[in-house]
Amino acid sequence: MTLVAGVDSSTQSCKVVVRDTETGALVRQGRAAHPEGTEVDPEAWWTALGEAVARAGGLDDVAAVSVAAQQHGMVCLDESGNVVRKALLWNDTRSARAAVDLVDELGGPAKWAEAVGSVPVASFTVSKLRWLAEHEPDNARRTVSVCLPHDWLTWRLGGASGEIATDRGDASGTGYWSPAAGEYRTDLLQAALGSVPGLPRVLGPRESAGELRARPGGTDAAAPARGPALLAPGTGDNMAAALGVGARPGDVVVSIGTSGTAFAVAERPNADPTGAVAGFADATGRFLPLVCTLNAARVLDAAARLLGVDLDRLGELALSAPAGAGGLVCVPYLEGERTPNLPDATGSLHGLTLATSTPAHLARAAVEGMLCHLADAFDALGLDPARVLLIGGGARSEAVRRIAPAVFGRPVLVPEPGEYVADGAARQAAWLLAGGDEPPAWETGRAGRYEADAVPEIRTRYAEARHQG
Numbered sequence: 001m002t003l004v005a006g007v008d009s010s011t012q013s014c015k016v017v018v019r020d021t022e023t024g025a026l027v028r029q030g031r032a033a034h035p036e037g038t039e040v041d042p043e044a045w046w047t048a049l050g051e052a053v054a055r056a057g058g059l060d061d062v063a064a065v066s067v068a069a070q071q072h073g074m075v076c077l078d079e080s081g082n083v084v085r086k087a088l089l090w091n092d093t094r095s096a097r098a099a100v101d102l103v104d105e106l107g108g109p110a111k112w113a114e115a116v117g118s119v120p121v122a123s124f125t126v127s128k129l130r131w132l133a134e135h136e137p138d139n140a141r142r143t144v145s146v147c148l149p150h151d152w153l154t155w156r157l158g159g160a161s162g163e164i165a166t167d168r169g170d171a172s173g174t175g176y177w178s179p180a181a182g183e184y185r186t187d188l189l190q191a192a193l194g195s196v197p198g199l200p201r202v203l204g205p206r207e208s209a210g211e212l213r214a215r216p217g218g219t220d221a222a223a224p225a226r227g228p229a230l231l232a233p234g235t236g237d238n239m240a241a242a243l244g245v246g247a248r249p250g251d252v253v254v255s256i257g258t259s260g261t262a263f264a265v266a267e268r269p270n271a272d273p274t275g276a277v278a279g280f281a282d283a284t285g286r287f288l289p290l291v292c293t294l295n296a297a298r299v300l301d302a303a304a305r306l307l308g309v310d311l312d313r314l315g316e317l318a319l320s321a322p323a324g325a326g327g328l329v330c331v332p333y334l335e336g337e338r339t340p341n342l343p344d345a346t347g348s349l350h351g352l353t354l355a356t357s358t359p360a361h362l363a364r365a366a367v368e369g370m371l372c373h374l375a376d377a378f379d380a381l382g383l384d385p386a387r388v389l390l391i392g393g394g395a396r397s398e399a400v401r402r403i404a405p406a407v408f409g410r411p412v413l414v415p416e417p418g419e420y421v422a423d424g425a426a427r428q429a430a431w432l433l434a435g436g437d438e439p440p441a442w443e444t445g446r447a448g449r450y451e452a453d454a455v456p457e458i459r460t461r462y463a464e465a466r467h468q469g
């Protein structure tokens with residue numbers, strides 16, 4: 001049996017799956033937590049990867065490894081290859097002003113959409129680099145190369161020597177690589193940072209990033225008898241999720257992780273001048289229009305904490321309250337927001353009365369508010385998909401699964417709980433070994449279908465509350 005490993009180095013944790021190349025069957029897996037916060041020393045990702053790999057039984061018997069990771073994070077390296085400062089993550093909003101300035105300087109959002117398929121907000125790497133130039137000029141001067149979390153981890157796995165590589169999917173989240181042209185826009189990088197540092201080479205969907213030379217968190221890998229494992233190009237976590245869940249044109253995937261995302265596989269690049277839809281590339285040579293929110297599964301974590309219950313109990317409470325929570329509405333902008341672009345927003349509760357001041361109503365309002373927010377993201381894509389697939393940690397909640405179709409006004413499919421980002425990375429690694437025009441056809445497991453009568457008042461009341469601020 002030939003094995004491959006897929007990694008998901010996401011915001012809250014690192015997950016590793018080891019799968020059989022032929023069938024895709026799960027052989028073993030492991031995970032480890034990441035530190036809290038919106039700026040993180042990349043070394044912490046390396047340590048967590050080491051722990052997750054150890055829990056997944058190591059990498060000595062795998063033939064290829066692929067790393068998928070949270071998108072956009074700014075990793076700046078000095079001339080010795082050391083990180084210049086902690087990485088600023090996708091959900092760090094300090095670069096919001098820098099994004100506004102960049103948009104103005106180029107002549108407005110439509111110019112950015114035309115140039116790179118997306119309009120920068122605080123999340124994009126290009127905005128973070130402008131922030132760095134303005135607020136930490138010494139660090140900006142010491143920066144000789146810039147890369148993303150998955151690029152950096154793959155480079156470390158390759159022994160931290162030689163060139164850094166990325167892929168189309170992750171490059172498309174920088175704000176200085178054009179998915180339509182397949183080229184860096186170094187003019188935009190120059191305008192943001194005041195210089196053009198070294199950039200990762202952009203690999204094709206099944207082009208190798210080198211060989212596994214280092215064991216994360218520990219000593220150099222002992223070369224197995226048959227030679228070192230290959231490193232796949234890796235990609236951003238949403239692109240890997242699309243691969244892992246087997247998304248095809250005609251599907252919309254809604255992911256409820258730290259971020260909320262709604263995305264679709266497309267044959268052509270897109271350029272939304274409103275900035276709501278980011279025009280990303282995917283991991284197969286296609287495109288991945290995507291809407292991202294800053295607030296998703298952690299809205300449930302926050303509600304559970306407020307109520308002093310665990311997530312299972314939160315779900316039970318939510319299901320025990322009436323649809324619409326008796327008029328109690330939660331607008332869940334707990335970390336500011338990205339779509340809509342309100343980086344300084346805070347969350348709010350509307351419609352509190354004596355009758356709605358119960359744990360059940362509050363739990364229901366949190367679930368419904370999070371789902372309304374995701375339904376707005378789904379609508380922004382402007383698609384009428386044949387299938388809506390719900391994935392991510394939040395989709396493990398029975399309450400979320402059962403309330404989602406009432407809010408979305410259509411049935412949703414929930415694939416078996418799993419690590420779809422890490423699975424997608426593993427599938428990319430298997431593709432690297434197998435060759436061919438398309439990734440290997442792995443069974444993706446059965447999906448549960450959830451249906452409910454639409455309750456349009458939930459979204460009507462949410463829209464009213466959202467506009468009240």
Ligand SMILES: Nc1ncnc2c1ncn2[C@@H]1O[C@H](COP(=O)(O)OP(=O)(O)O)[C@@H](O)[C@H]1O
Nearest residue numbers: 010011012013257258297311392393394396397
């Ligand atoms: N049974 C559950 N019910 C509700 N939420 C859950 C459950 N299990 C996990 N989660 C949520 O999943 C989130 C993590 O999702 P995940 O997709 O792993 O995030 P990320 O990949 O961004 O790190 C946590 O914030 C947690 O609230």
Ligand SMILES: O=C(CO)[C@@H](O)[C@H](O)COP(=O)(O)O
Nearest residue numbers: 010011070071090257258259
């Ligand atoms: O910024 C985006 C997409 O543009 C986020 O989706 C990040 O890629 C983080 O993902 P998770 O850790 O929530 O999976």
